[in-house]
Amino acid sequence: MIADYTSKNETLLSENTALKADCARWRTRVNALVERANKTSPEDWKRLQNERETLAKMLTNEKENLRKVSEELGALKIEKSKLEEQYTLLSRQQNNVVEENKKVNEELQVLKDDMSRLTEELAKLKGEFNTAADTNAKLSEEINNREAS
Missing domain, CATH: 1.20.5 (Single alpha-helices involved in coiled-coils or other helix-helix interfaces)
Known part of the structure; x- marks a missing residue:
């Protein structure tokens, strides 16, 4: 023990x-x-204090710049969001206009086809009318000639 x-x-x-x-x-x-620290000259202390003050000012400026940039970023994000909404709305509107344009073009084609058919029919009727008018004129002339004889 x-x-x-x-x-x-x-x-x-x-x-x-x-x-x-x-x-x-x-x-x-x-x-x-x-x-060693006590041996530091007063000029070194002044230089270090000035450097510290300069760095503190730079830090303050950088913080202010960061705040401004953050505000700008926030504003840009809001603007981007608004532009995206506008883009979406305009895309929908454009799609609607394209669809409406298709329908109008289809209607236009139908109307052109109808007009072409009606033009042909009109030409045919004019031909028949002219033939009938010619026949009528000949018959009237024959009647006038018979009455005159």
Whole structure:
């Protein structure tokens, strides 16, 4: 039992020594960094402060630009949506006009066919009328000639 405690004590002592050495190394490192930071010249501090201010202004400007671009994007999305709706409506209207145009062309063709048929019929009737008129004129002439003789 004492051997266990002795062994444990030695282990803890060696750990303690290692931790103290680590602590000393870190303390040295921190002191070196603090010393280095304290050696920074006032010009460097001014330069760093100016750079920080410049970067802060740039960040503010970029945030403002981002806000404006986001607003423009939103407006463009709304406009795109409206244009898509208009396109859909105009496409439907165009399809309706095309269908109506087909129907009108079909009606026009029917009317042209009717007109052609009626023109032929009229020409035939004119021919028959002219023949009848000629026959009538001949008969009238014959009657006049018979009455005159």
